Amino acid sequence: MLLLTCPYCGVEGEETEFHNGGEAHLKRVGDGSSDADFTAYMFERKNPRGIVFERWRHVYGCGKWFHAARCAVTLEVFGTYSAQTSEPPADLIAKIRAKRPEWEATP
Amino acid sequence: MSDLLSFSEIDGSGEVLVAMQRRVPMVTLKAEPTKPTRAAIKRALGTPVPAPRTIANGVAWMAPDEWLIMVPEGQTPQAVIGRLTAEIKAPMLAVDVSDARAVFTLKGNKAREVLAKGAPVDLSPTAFTPGDFRRTRLGQVAVAFWMEAEDEITLVCFASLKQFMFDWLVNAAQKSSLPAFL
Structure with missing residues (x-):
C-alpha cells in the first residue's frame, strides 16, 4: 500500500484517495519542434526501476495536483512537494541521495 | 440531533441510525x-x-x-x-x-465503525475528534464528514448520489455487522 501526504492539505492518505498523473517534470515541446522531439515528449517515458518522480492528484480530497518522489520497487515515498515547480527541491534530492547513494539518474 | 421533520428518510433498523436530511442551505x-x-x-x-x-x-x-x-x-x-x-x-x-449536496446524519455509539468500512481514514477516537473535517471517499463516493459529537457524524456528498449513499450507509450499519475496533 502506498501512503502519500498531500502537501496542500497535510492529509496522509492511502493510494486510492489519490490519482496518478504520470511522470513529472516533462519538458514540453510544441510548435516548431522536430518530429523526433515531439514523439519523445509525447510518448517516451523513463519508467526506471528505482526512484521515480510522479504527478499525483488528491482527487477525493482537496483536489490539488502535487509531485511525489518514490521508489517504484519498494514503494518507499521520499517526499511530496508543490506542483508549482519545474524540478524537485534540492533538499529532497539530498534526502534521496543520502538514502540511496547508488542512485544516479537525473530527474 | 435536530427535529425529526428535518429528515427526508430515516432508517433505524441497524445498529446506527441513518438519516438523510432535507435541503440544507x-x-x-x-x-x-x-x-x-x-x-x-x-x-x-x-x-x-x-x-x-x-x-x-x-x-x-x-x-x-x-x-x-x-x-x-x-x-x-x-x-x-x-x-x-x-x-x-x-x-x-x-x-x-x-x-447540489446531500447531507446525512449517523447517530449511535458505533457511528465511527460505519464510516471505517468504506473510508481510508484513521477514525480512532484519538485520531479523529469532533471539530475535525475530512474529505475523502466512502466506498466509491466522494464525501466529506465531521463529528457533531462522539456519537453523531454528519456526512455530505453530491446530491446525484444521495439514494446510493443512503442505501450504502443503511447496509453498512446493519445489526451484528459492526465490530468494536474503534
Missing part, C-alpha cells in the same frame, strides 16, 4: 487564501476562517482555497453570498450549492 466559497481575503471572510461571516482539516461555527475547510459554509438559521444563501461578494476584494466565487 450551504454556500461554497473559493478564493486565494491571502491575509486580506481571510480577514474579509471573517468580517462577512462573523467567524474566523477554520484551520486546515477542521470545521468551526458552520464553516468547513475544503481545500487551501475552498470553504463550505453552512448558512446560519434565519439567513438565506443569497444574503451570505452578498456579504462575501461585498467584503472580498479579490477574484472569488461564492455559489449556493444547497441543491
Whole structure:
C-alpha cells in the first residue's frame, strides 16, 4: 500500500484517495519542434526501476495536483512537494541521495 | 440531533441510525487564501476562517482555497453570498450549492465503525475528534464528514448520489455487522 501526504492539505492518505498523473517534470515541446522531439515528449517515458518522480492528484480530497518522489520497487515515498515547480527541491534530492547513494539518474 | 421533520428518510433498523436530511442551505466559497481575503471572510461571516482539516461555527475547510459554509438559521444563501461578494476584494466565487449536496446524519455509539468500512481514514477516537473535517471517499463516493459529537457524524456528498449513499450507509450499519475496533 502506498501512503502519500498531500502537501496542500497535510492529509496522509492511502493510494486510492489519490490519482496518478504520470511522470513529472516533462519538458514540453510544441510548435516548431522536430518530429523526433515531439514523439519523445509525447510518448517516451523513463519508467526506471528505482526512484521515480510522479504527478499525483488528491482527487477525493482537496483536489490539488502535487509531485511525489518514490521508489517504484519498494514503494518507499521520499517526499511530496508543490506542483508549482519545474524540478524537485534540492533538499529532497539530498534526502534521496543520502538514502540511496547508488542512485544516479537525473530527474 | 435536530427535529425529526428535518429528515427526508430515516432508517433505524441497524445498529446506527441513518438519516438523510432535507435541503440544507450551504454556500461554497473559493478564493486565494491571502491575509486580506481571510480577514474579509471573517468580517462577512462573523467567524474566523477554520484551520486546515477542521470545521468551526458552520464553516468547513475544503481545500487551501475552498470553504463550505453552512448558512446560519434565519439567513438565506443569497444574503451570505452578498456579504462575501461585498467584503472580498479579490477574484472569488461564492455559489449556493444547497441543491447540489446531500447531507446525512449517523447517530449511535458505533457511528465511527460505519464510516471505517468504506473510508481510508484513521477514525480512532484519538485520531479523529469532533471539530475535525475530512474529505475523502466512502466506498466509491466522494464525501466529506465531521463529528457533531462522539456519537453523531454528519456526512455530505453530491446530491446525484444521495439514494446510493443512503442505501450504502443503511447496509453498512446493519445489526451484528459492526465490530468494536474503534
